[in-house]
Amino acid sequence: MHSQVDVAVMIGSGVPPSLQALGKRVCWVVLVNGERRGTAFASRAEAQECRAAWLEQLNAGSRPVVARQAG
Incomplete structure (x- = not known):
């Protein structure tokens, strides 16, 4: 699933x-899928840092796990 941040x-x-x-x-907030x-x-810089962390976390969760062969 693709998430919008x-x-x-x-x-x-x-x-x-x-x-x-x-x-x-004024303040800034991070929204993930509108929430x-x-x-x-x-x-805004702090919020952008948080956004980057969310994107990294979400992208890490969507990467396929690659099995290594014993050898």
């Missing part, structure tokens, strides 16, 4: 209270 921006009231308390009015995964990030 995206980074979405949240603005205003969509920003979690913990980030709003720090003066943040939010993990925490909200204060920077």
Whole structure:
């Protein structure tokens, strides 16, 4: 199965209270197949790092296992 992993921006009231308390009015989240995964990030770069980790994990799970011959 192919999974879609995206980074979405949240603005205003969509920003979690913990980030709003720090003066943040925008945050980024990672979506896997349209569902939010993990925490909200204060920077897009952090969210992109998380996205890359999700893609690596999902791709690792879809690779076929190659059996080695004894010899």
